[in-house]
Structures are given as structure tokens and as C-alpha cells.
Amino acid sequence: MSMKTKTRHVDSVTVVDIAGRITLGEDLAELRQLVRNLLAQGQKSILLNLADVTYIDSSGIGELVSAFTAASNQGGQLKLLNLTRKVRDLLQITKLLTVFEVYDDEARGIASFQKATGA
């Protein structure tokens, strides 16, 4: 299954539900554009929900890093929610679990942004 995304807003946080495969191809460009558009619109608290991601490759991992860096460079924050075991294992061996803030509970993930912004 190719990648599908759905964006929703919870409080001041934008949650992007991602499903399918995050692999090299057009889908990656779409994900990049989606994150860039959110940042351009001033939506700088982004939570990527990876619960339904079935597969991610090195290019997909690179895209998550790119999104993280883009958000950070614009004074925003990008965090991850609901990693599957395969995705978690990949982020573990690539040491990216030391980079990303990861949550298994959406409410906690949302709340973490509010704490960070002092709201």
C-alpha cells in the first residue's frame, strides 16, 4: 500500500496520521511538501502518528529527519507517535531514538507541546 496521510488539529497541535509505506518515491516528496506547508502556515507543533506505517526504508527515515530539522529550524517541534516495533527498531539501530521525542499515547504527546510552549 502506498502512503496515505490525514491531517487533523488537536488544540494547538497538528497531528498527521500516516498509513502505508514510507519509502523512496513520489510519496516522500508529498510528505516533505505537507510538512513544509504546515510550517509555512505557522503550524509549528507537529505530531506524526506512525501507528499504521507498515514499512519504512532508509529514504523514509531520512525524510523524518528532514521534517524534524525543518521544524526545528523554523522554531517549531516535530515529534513521533505510536511507533510500530519495526519502525522503533530501525530508529533504535540508527540512533535516531536519541533525536526524536517519541510518544505511545496521543494525549501525552499533545500535552508535551503545551508544556514546551508554556501554554
Added chain:
Amino acid sequence: MNPEPKMIEVTLESTLKSVETAEEITEDVCAKAGFPEEELHKIGMAVHESVINAIWHGNKNDASKRVWMRLYVHPDRVEIHIRDQGAGFDVGRIPDPLEAENLLKVSGRGIFLIRSFVDEFRVESVPGAGTEVTLVKHRNLN
């Protein structure tokens, strides 16, 4: 004397569709050879990254160039050879993606993941004849 290994050979076009095809064939062959589910994903991902490298870095996305994959199923291991028509690369010159200064780089994790998922990884480049990577996964080694 060891029996002759079973061999499967596939010729792939330099397209992204070939990446999925190679991965599916590999997982199917390894499943039939009795590799457990957990290992199938790792072998499949190593092939996925290797074929992407062959198409993008080796064949430079040139649709007229091909990638050849051969799988040898031995009683104790599977050996996968992936050959492109590119100039090759020096594995020793690939930066370590785990180093702090490389952690936030967008690319450069493919070879690292391949090495993580198979037991042996070799690269041979022959001028004019392309580059061949060999992936070996043993049964029950880990």
C-alpha cells in the same frame, strides 16, 4: 558433499517498481526455504536498499540499464547477488551514519542498514562490468 544450491535469477529494469519486485521475490524464496518471519523482513529490507543503490547510485536511474539479482539457497544460508551497470563505490569511504555529525543527515543510512540485517556484505566493482554486492544470511546464526 554439499548438494548444488537452488538458484533463482531475475533481470530487473531500473525503476522503483523493481525494488518491490526484488523484495517480494526474495521474501518468497526465503519463506519457502524456511527462514522465520522476523528474518524475512530483514533480508527483504537489505535487498530493498541494495536494489535502490543499484538503480540510483549504480545505474543513475538510466532506464536502459539493468539490475541482475541471483539468489542461491544453500542448506545453511541464502546468498543474494545484486549486480548493476555502474562504476562502483568504496564501502570504506561511506561516512558512519551513527557519528554525531551525521545523525541528522537525510541520506547515508542504506549500507548501514544492509550490514545490520545480513551476516555478510561484500562489494566487488569491475571496471566496465558493473558492481556486484553479495548479501549472505545464515540460518539460526543469531
